[in-house]
Amino acid sequence: MFAIFSKLKWKKEGAYTVERKDRTEHRRIEDASVPSELVYPLTMHIGAPASPVVNVGDTVKIGTLIAEKNGAISANTYSSVSGEVIEIGSRPTVHGEAPCIIIKNDFQDQRDAPLYANDEELDPQKKLEIIAKAGIVGMGGATFPTRVKLSPPKDKPIDTIIINGAECEPYATADHRLMVEYAEQLIEGIRVLQEIIPVEKVYIAIESNAHESVAVMNKAIADSEHIEIKELETIYPQGSEKNLIKKITKREVSPGQLPADVQTIVINVATTYAVYEAVRLGKPLTKRITTVSGQPLKEPKNLWVRIGTPIESLIEDCGGFQSMPGKMIHGGPMMGRPLNSGRVPVGKGTTTVTFLAEEEAEIDQRSPCIKCSECLNVCPVSLQPIMISNAYEKGNLKKAEKLGALDCIECGACSYICPSKIPILENIQKAKKAIRSSKEGA
């Protein structure tokens, strides 16, 4: 009975999108084949590009630092194979052509020294440094340096850590498989986080459609009283940081604030795993789990991918195509970026590579707004998306700003739900850009 009422909620603050997880959710993670040439963009994270510390001709091993972080908001980059640096130059990346380090694989898989000496005593500060050194960034796609997230200002005590396992993109199953297959390691990663930031409560947020990971994680936390599983409704964008904080702590992050301002830190499960590998095993971030899925692929899979592997190599691992793809997306179909080159490498933030069939990639022609108000219903931050879109189309930036254009988290639920196929998000993004540039100009 109560479930019915929660379904009938006045405002859904999210959209029930299509679910395409069935293709990969029960498939064990396999190792992706390692190509002969790997490409490491210097921009696999938010912030300043890393600076190369190797030269063409240098030999590297797995875990050799190849590019160093540049300031606080930046991240180290490591080689994920052993071999030789053959080029430092521009290559297609998720963000267009960008400088990359290219390494030729010698298939010897030799390992470089661990991040810290075996007998070293690790205090919280030292652990933080290891996380920074390991080049760990938010692996749910945002790629914000994790060390910065884990060092909130002293005057802002943290009382809650949320481990984000709410994987709300329709095809993504990488985090789900990680929770199912590596629950013990994840719990150990959470312990590391607690050693750095002692909090009363750690919540693991999981969407209710991921039954298996809920069950496995519940078993794994059986004797950890500080950790609690929060099973959340399957609704897009459940895994957005602001949304998770509100759902779990009832706190809202005001504009200009960070989660730490509401005593909360949100960390993705894949990031937590990377923290475990860095601090417990001394391994820098050189691989990640990526879901490669979509109807055109013969065999969609969850793959352990060496960072730097071109996407075309993953397509081969999935048996190639059974039908012509109409769209290739870095990330999921809700927020991902379109790609037009299979040479783009998997980066630290590549959660998913999604392929859409030609007919799926088509979007119906726009028709007039019928005022159904669904975009208001699904907006997770309670904007009036179509009003901002209208204001932008009429050239009224002032109104767009007043209506909260800058608060938009760009989840795209509004464009997804619109029965008239109005490009609402696109208009809001343009409005944001115009508002910001007019502010800088002033």
Add this chain to the structure above:
Amino acid sequence: MSEVTALTDAQLTMSNAPHLRQVRTSAWIMQQVILALMLPTIGALYFFGWRVLVMIVVAIGSCVLSEYLFQKLTKRQITIKDYSAVVTGLLLALSLPVSAPIWTIILGSGFAIIFIKQLFGGIGRNWFNPAVGARIMLSVFFGEYVSGWVEPGEAVDATSQATPLGVVANDRADAVSTATYVDAEMPNLVDMFLGTGVGGNIGETSKLLIILALVYLIARQIIDPFIPFLFILPVAVITLVTSGFDLEFMMQHLLSGALIFAATFMITDYSSSPFTPHGKIAFAIGAGILTVLFRYYSDYSGGVGFAILIMNACVPLLDKYLPPRIYGHKKRPI
């Protein structure tokens, strides 16, 4: 077979996220409303006979034609394929008595589409519900033609009978001279619910069929269940309290007139109701309260229509002053 499915052969679309859209389109939504309206339509045919078919065909035909001609003449994009004109025609026909002359239907349809819908900018921009506006226009200026309540089975030109609502109004206003209804008898609640042997506008008599249509629209997630509920709630509460908790009196009010029909198809109309969640709440409750006031204090029996039109006029204000509070902000973005 050669390797036809290599990535290099693919024509990859580069448009921005989101890359998927939900399947439903605006035209599909209108089709669902039409489908739901088939329930009261079938009831109307059953209760009032073949003339209903003529009325509906004329109403839909004139609505679609008015839209086409207006858009052709003003050189606008022709939008008759979105089915919204069909919905307006169907709604208008179903809200008229079986005795309504054909010319009133044509006049009402033209008025609804041209004056209420298109002159305000077409679909999604009209302030007033076209069908409600046209219905009110007809009863204000041509009342004698469109308010002859006819009981099922009677000939079109038969003497008018009191509708349940007329009787309810009479109960409340003994002192006021409402001589026309003095002899009328209140139909029993079961008949009012089923629409058997009850006079009224052709699509509004069987509440059972309308409620089934309502359930269909809610199940299809085309309308929000809260809105019809919040519209009916004040009517129920006020009639119950003012009658000294007379449940029968309350039920008579709920089951008479256009209340349930309007709750399903009029108050939930997208174009003429607010965008914002709180605006919608105020809109529905306001229309409910006004409906009771009209029924209590006005001789005019179609209070629901006036109530909705008045609330339609308030929509821009409601939307302006009741926007949702944005996440992380303290105040609404007014």
